[in-house]
Amino acid sequence: MQHDAQRCPHAHAPESRSVPGRRRMVKRTRTVLRKAAAVASAVLAVPAVALAAAPPAAAVDYYYELPYPAGESYRVxxxxEGTFSHTGPYNEYAWDFxxxxxYEVSAAQAGTVLVSDWSPYWQNGIEVIIRHSNGRCTHYAHLNRAIYNTGDWVPQGRIIGWSGNTGASTAPHLHFxxxxxxxxxxxxxxxxxxxxNTGSWPVSVNTRA
Structure with a gap:
């Protein structure tokens, strides 16, 4: 019995040595899991930050005022697509007022003056062409006088010239x-x-700038 009692501690020694090993393994596993969770949280957080920082897209302005001062009304x-002369690609979407x-002619939208002189196309007479922020231009033809120079910036509603009867025009009017x-x-x-439409009398709300 004494011999057995002496052997018992030795027999259980491997079990007592294995406990610290399991603890170290558990500790390493927990450390790996914590690191993985931290990486996953960081990855998931990145798209949210990027989306929050994205600026909204700017709206493009295709709104045009009538090309004469507020409160005034002129017959179209x-x-x-008028059959007299508003046919073909260069005139089909035009208005004659x-x-x-x-009489005063107003900028339908703010922009930079590209042309303000006698047109290279004699039919237009004296003309003004203004480039706008939307990348398009407005065209004002048959004027008696153009006020601004090429390169000038004009606000919406600014008087840019005087109506007339120059070029291929049968009577005073504004071609726009x-x-x-x-x-x-x-x-x-x-x-x-x-x-x-032809025959209408649209009233302008184009406030003078």
């Missing part, structure tokens, strides 16, 4: 349209949110 003598000679700045091809547009 010929609207878009019955302004008498030497939205065009491609490079090709001068007409672009469909609305004025103050609608399309004035």
């Amino acid at each position: 003598t010929q609207g878009p 019955g302004l008498p000679e030497n 349209q939205v065009i491609d700045c490079n090709t001068r091809v007409g672009i469909p547009a609305t004025l103050q949110g609608w399309t004035p």
Whole structure:
């Protein structure tokens, strides 16, 4: 019995040595799991930060005022696709407003003056072309006088010239349209949110700048 009692501690020694080993393994496992959780949290957090920092897209402005001062009303003598002369790619979306000679013509939208002189196309007479922030241009033709110079910036509502009867015009009026700045091809547009038809008398809300 004494011999057995002496052997018992020795017999259980391997078990007592194995306990610290399991503890170390558990500790290492917990450490690995904590690191993995930290990495996963960091990865998941990155998209949220990136999305929060993204700026909203700027809206493009395709709203145009009528090309004469607020409170005034003139007859549309010929609207878009008018059969008299508003045909073909360069005029089909234009308006002719019955302004008498030497009446104020207003910028339909703010922009930079590209042309303000006699047109290289004699039919237009004296013309003004303004480039806007949306990449399109507005065209004002048959004027008696253009006020600004090429490169000038004008706000919406600013008086840019005086109506007239220059070029291929049978009577005093203002020829107005939205065009491609490079090709001068007409672009469909609305004025103050609608399309004035031939014979209508649209009232302007284009406040003077």
